[in-house]
Amino acid sequence: MNLTLHVWRQKGPNDSGAFETIQASGISEHMSFLEMLDFVNEKLESDGKQPIVFEHDCREGICGCCGFMINGQPHGGRPRTTVCQLHMREFSDGEELTLEPWRAAAFPVVKDLMVDRNAFDRIIEAGGYVSVRTGSPQDANALPIEKDHASRAFDAATCIGCGACVAACPNAAGMLFTGAKVTHLGLLPQGEPERYTRVVAMTEQHDAEGFGHCTNHGECSAYCPKGISLDVIARMNADLLKAQFKNRD
Amino acid sequence: MSWLLRFTKSTIGLKVIMALSGLALFGFVIGHMLGNLQIYLGETTLDHYGESLKSNAGLLWIIRATLLGILTAHVVSSVKLVLRSKAARPQGYKQWKSKVSTYASRTMKMSGPIVLAFLVYHLLHFTVGFDSLGLGDTAVSTTIEHCSHVAAGELDCPVYANVIKGFSAPAIVAFYIFAQLLLGMHLGHGAYSMFRTLGLNNPRYDRLARAFATGVAVVIVVGNCSIPLAVLTGVVGG
Structure with a gap:
């Protein structure tokens, strides 16, 4: 052809x-x-x-x-x-x-068609991790995790950080990416201790990178090659709101 | 309180201000419509409703100032967000295809300012008594009658008569209907969006939230448009 x-x-x-x-x-x-x-x-x-x-x-x-x-x-x-x-x-x-x-x-x-997506890496560096003390490994299934939480965390963790969400969004927002990371880590017991400091740090870095805001169009999710749900953004919003009451500094 | 300042400057913080102020304005629009629908109960009922609103000037001005403050917060936040959005994509696409976004969601930044312009016209039209766009046959400023004091603490407000006069011109009615359609679109997306911005969504209730937002928007458009149409067609006051 x-x-x-x-x-x-x-x-x-x-x-x-x-x-x-x-x-x-x-x-x-x-x-x-x-x-x-x-x-x-x-x-x-x-x-x-x-x-x-x-x-x-x-x-x-x-x-x-x-x-x-x-x-x-x-x-x-x-x-x-x-x-x-x-x-x-x-x-x-x-x-x-x-x-x-x-x-x-x-x-x-x-x-040409190649862009610099280091902004995503800097959002991850701001809080997209769990702090783990080294030592003898825990028994793999010792930590009970609710099935629903495990499934939702897994779904959010399938984000590959390609940037299609930003590209599709009329406001060039990085909210689906950031929301996926916040949801993935925040739903699991390993990520729970840093849940509210993480959401503040990651959303502040999102803004500092110059991404736009979410207007709930849904284009990001529709074009996401991993089908990340728009629900991760709502959860991030809820966590950031809760952080205003939970954080004490 | 630096945390609050940080939050209200953040993108999501501004969206939360939009959602909460939008919720208050949404409530006002519903209350305003329910109050005005009393026109169908007759002249005495509507006039009494107007008189009761105007009887406590202090309270009236507190409510007006609060609404103005909420509206200002809504408008200022939206302007800030739209400017950030423009800065986030300085160079646009040659081609961009929508997959799921709605006409209403994409035109929020247009429907908002138009509804605001209508609000100014509407306040001048019925509260001040001035047809600022000159849409009527005769200047309404000369026909709108303000409340008069009949006795100490007793008011006489010819609300019903004013509504009949105010909607006597087809051009005015057309402008009101146009504005109500835009308001309906704005509220339809805004109310649904509010649930998500405040993180109040659950996949179980997502369709219900969408149906609620659309349903209430339709009720508001139908309810508000019915009044000028009823007056123009002579169903009311004919």
């Missing part, structure tokens, strides 16, 4: 960038979207042109590295699918595709 790609090309963080139209011919429907870009890049390189830069690592939908907008939809819009798991059979011959990087002040473009 043959495609027309309108790709965002930007030489570096300080370049203004522009769209470039690239013809992609001889594409197999069995290729993943990233393999298609590899194929296009080989052609570009053999022509002496700069390849399209995009981030990728595991290519099996679990690392959170890849991701960009395809025709205005993060990861291409297929439910619960990262762009590395998206296949060209989803598209038709002759189709025009617009490829754009995530657009957010907190995610500056590194080059």
Whole structure:
């Protein structure tokens, strides 16, 4: 199949960038979207042109590295699918595709379709951990955890930090990501001791990074490749409210 | 109290202010509608309702000042959040597709200011007695009659007559209905959003919360629109 790609090309963080139209011919429907870009890049390189830069690592939908907008939809819009798991059979011959990087002040473009998502790492550093004393390990099942809590914590923990939630949000909010971490750790007994200091620290870092606010549109959850529920944001809100009464400093 | 300042400056803190002030204004809108629907009970009932509201000037002004304060908090927080949202995405997308967001949710920042502009018009129209947009055939300022003191502590308020005069012009009625539709959209999303902002949601009750928000918004639109329509068509005061 043959495609027309309108790709965002930007030489570096300080370049203004522009769209470039690239013809992609001889594409197999069995290729993943990233393999298609590899194929296009080989052609570009053999022509002496700069390849399209995009981030990728595991290519099996679990690392959170890849991701960009395809025709205005993060990861291409297929439910619960990262762009590395998206296949060209989803598209038709002759189709025009617009490829754009995530657009957010907190995610500056590194080059072309690749953005710097270190803002997420700094939110994690602010409180997305549990403090554990080292020593002899506890018996694995000694700590009782309610099944419902374990399931919800697990669901929240499936977040891969790809940034699609920020990209999809009309306000470029990082609330689904932050909410997923707050929910994942706060629901478990290991995370309970730091629950209320964590939510304050992580939401303050979220704001400091320049993300926007939640208006409960639901786009983040709808485009999340892991289907993280909007409920994690409500739980984070509730925890931050409770923290105003629980914290004593 | 530095913690409170920190909280109220945070994104979620501002949203909580929006939710709580929105809840108070939502309550006011319902009360206002229920009060006004007394027009269907006749002239005496509505006039008595107006007189009872106006009889205690001190209390009236305390309520007005409180409402103004709540409205200011709602508007100031929303402006701050919208500015942050703009700064969070300085460069927009060439293409952006919505998957689940509603027209109402995406237009909150437009429906809000329009409803606010309507509120100013509405207050000038019925409280002051001035048709600021000149939508009526004759200037309402000359026809709206204010309450008069008939005896010590006794008021005579021609509310019913004023409503009939106020809604005599089709352009005024059209503007009111337009504003009510926007108010309904704003409240429909706002009330549902409030549950989530305050963290009061539970997947079990999520559909109920959505139904409640939409249902009350529809009741408000129908109730409020019925009054100018009833006057214009002569069902009331005809």
